[in-house]
Amino acid sequence: MALNRLDLNLLHVFDTIYREGSLTRAARALHLTQPAVSHSLSRLRDHFDDLLFTRQGNQMVPTPLARRFLESMRPGLTQIQGAVNQFHAFDPATQRKTYSLGLRDILESTFLPRLMKRLEAYPELEIVSQRVARRDMETQLAAGKLDFAVDVLLPVSNQTSHELLRRDRLVVLAREDHPLTEAALDMEGYLSAKHVLVSSRTEGPGIEDFELSRLGVQRNIRLRCQHYYAACRVVEETDLLLTMPEAYARIIAERANIRIMDPPADLPSIDVHLYWHKAYEREPALIWFREQLKAIS
Known part of the structure; x- marks a missing residue:
């Protein structure tokens, strides 16, 4: 498993498959074809001598080895990505990006119409709203499966940032x-x-x-x-x-x-907060989107 025999681009593919739970969604997020992602996964499997992901229904579920590797690898990958991102501005008018947003049903009705109206000028941006159990919110944010969550004030660790969006009586x-x-x-x-x-x-x-x-x-x-x-x-x-x-x-x-x-x-009153993980808070695309969420609140 020598590092000099591993294409570091494959780590980004690995991380994306883990976050998306699907080769199709990972390919879309990476702007690659599904065969290209499948080939990358095959190379990773050869390198680690492990399946890494197994199909269960329509989900690609990580193996125990994949979970252990991700826990060790992600902090370094995030640090590298953050260093690179500092030198690349995000242009929402031309760049493709999928944002994952954790919303309960009542907040979907109040946030999504205004959000999508605001994003009409940015046709390359895609929003995925999903309901996330509160007990899983921080884990999903840390894993990059959620970019942001919007919910009432919740007890969170010091690795999760949050900001008051609005008060609702x-x-x-x-x-x-x-x-x-x-x-x-x-x-x-x-x-x-x-x-x-x-x-x-x-x-x-x-x-x-x-x-x-x-x-x-x-x-x-x-x-x-x-x-x-x-x-x-x-x-x-x-x-x-x-x-x-x-x-x-x-x-x-x-x-x-x-x-x-x-x-x-x-x-x-009901205090509605925006949550995100500190590991990703310097990414230009996420900084920009955070400002959009604050603007519509």
């Missing part, structure tokens, strides 16, 4: 002809109604329930569901109330018979 939604929409919503009316709670968890309170608990009151949760769009559809057809972030509520209210009301108490 909570509002209450009810169907247009709901009896509680006839006047300003007070606490008595809020507590007399039944509620929808949107959460990926099967139990436990929502952020608004912590504030209600501090006030010594508790609301009646009739339905727990996973997606705000489904919850809004339920609200439109029933007497249930939904407490949710205002930015997405405004989008829904434009297309549904739903009224937006102020909550009967000062509820905590």
Whole structure:
């Protein structure tokens, strides 16, 4: 396995296959043909005397040796790439680039329309939005499988940078002809109604329930569901109330018979943060994209 017998360009191919989990996607990211990527992988397999990646369904899954090698190799590769990038400016108008962005469904609806509108002048740029479990976010950022993630404030290590993008207040939604929409919503009316709670968890309170608990009151949760769009559809057809972030509520209210009301108490705001890994923060293409995300927030 002498280094002088290994083409260092193959390390970039290896890293890209690992990040993309697919020879087709790796070829697209590298601007190569799939046969060229397959040939590079064959050379790597010969060099290491290991399969490195095995196909499982439509994914190329790294072998234990490949995982160990990546852990050792990536810091050096990132440092080399960073040194090279300092001397090459990024031109979004002419260069091809695929950005991977971790977004939950509610944030897709508020971020993606404005982002794609802003990127209309850059036809060579491609955006891949994906839902990532919060427990996996830092791992995905460190592995380069995600360029950025947008989410609420989360506990992260000192290897992950983050910046506040915006604060979103909570509002209450009810169907247009709901009896509680006839006047300003007070606490008595809020507590007399039944509620929808949107959460990926099967139990436990929502952020608004912590504030209600501090006030010594508790609301009646009739339905727990996973997606705000489904919850809004339920609200439109029933007497249930939904407490949710205002930015997405405004989008829904434009297309549904739903009224937006102020909550009967000062509820905590939702702080939305942008996350990225420090190892990649000096790459010109990522610096540029980070500024675009901040501009639309």
